Amino acid sequence: MTEALATPQTTTTGGNGRRWKTDRFGLDLDLPRPPGEHGRIQGMPYRPVQFDADDLPTALRRAASWLQETELWLGEAVDVIAVRLDFFEDEPQSYAVKLLCAEDDLDGLTKATSAVAE
Template identity: 55%
Template sequence: MVELHLDDAGLAADLPRPETPQDQIQDVPFRPVQFRDDDLPTALERSAKWLRRAQEWLGEPVDVIAIHLDYDDRKGSPYYEVKLLCNDEDLAGAPLAIRQAGAAPQQ
């Protein structure tokens, strides 16, 4: 049995989070990790930076099933929305916990 250390949203407590307040990790089953900005290259760069940090933390590639690009033309909202649809088990740290459990000495 593998023990996961999850927050209230079901994410690994030490999973890197997007750094900018308008970016967020959304709900399951495949969690959209959203990056919003008025400048598309900036939103893409932040999504790539987060994906690299998350993969380094996980120790393997994050399972991304889709990349969704949308826009929000409401006044006061960032125009572009880049969403990476990620496997919720990866964001919960399951592969990392399984590897750590396999490396732990048996009781």
């Protein structure tokens, strides 16, 4: 575990009034860390982006269209760590495609950083 990960950065108060210390990534300092060199908790936050539809091809097309539009806006490929498919039998929009994307791509940080570099 690196010092940066172990250093408390803030005290967080939950809805129940409980207070705890978190590291700079918002992780509870008491959270068990993976042992040794072959495990780690990554500091990169990810954000799910969901596309609902009545059928799977439509949900996939919506996800693909959003990815293309976002990559044009960003100026590079969006960092997608995972794709998840959900099916809800009793819902009108029964298919959901979720893309787990890097938060720094979605908050514009990558775009702002590349604009400054140019």
